[in-house]
Amino acid sequence: MNPDELFDDLADALAPRGAVAGAMFGKRALKAGGKAFACLKGDVLAVKLGDGTAAHADAHALTGAELFDPSGKGRPFKDWVAIPVSHADQWPHHAGIALDGLG
Template identity: 60%
Template sequence: MPTSDSHFDELANELEGSGASAGSMFGKRSLMIQGKGFACLKDDFLAFRLGAGSDAHTAALVLDGSELFDPSGKGRPFKDWVAVPSAHAEQWSELAEAALLHITSGAFNTK
């Protein structure tokens, strides 16, 4: 049975041609482009920086078990990020591509 780590590895390989690479963010494995993180693996969830209010953000939040990403675990979630459980790993690729587009389009605010 594939693990969250193996799904992450497949995704990292898949996105390599887009200029994305594996890295570290919040002390966790992440996907980066141009020094900016757009996906972060935490436990059995992969969190995606989709942009609050975007269609992809809204669609990700309705997936069973998904939630706003709280990397510290202290009740301070990031509004632009959605953590999606590995039960929906078949959708991780589409969500990663949406997050990558969000980052590379300059649509996110760096403040």
């Protein structure tokens, strides 16, 4: 499956919990209560997990995962982890935690 299809599936799965599709930095994003918690950029899903949390450490430990740098100019968001499509099976888990963190 391509990243857009995976994102659509994720959006559908999280919709019952209040997630809605939107945009962030011109990219597809998931939001709840007007706040973004996940963003698709190319073939990575960035999720807001909170710097210093166990969830952040777990996601960042995945092979190829890195801090999310939406500008690509070396200014990453410390609370966000970009998880590559090679770990798409982990996207729902981490996006769910990010959604929980908004509350």
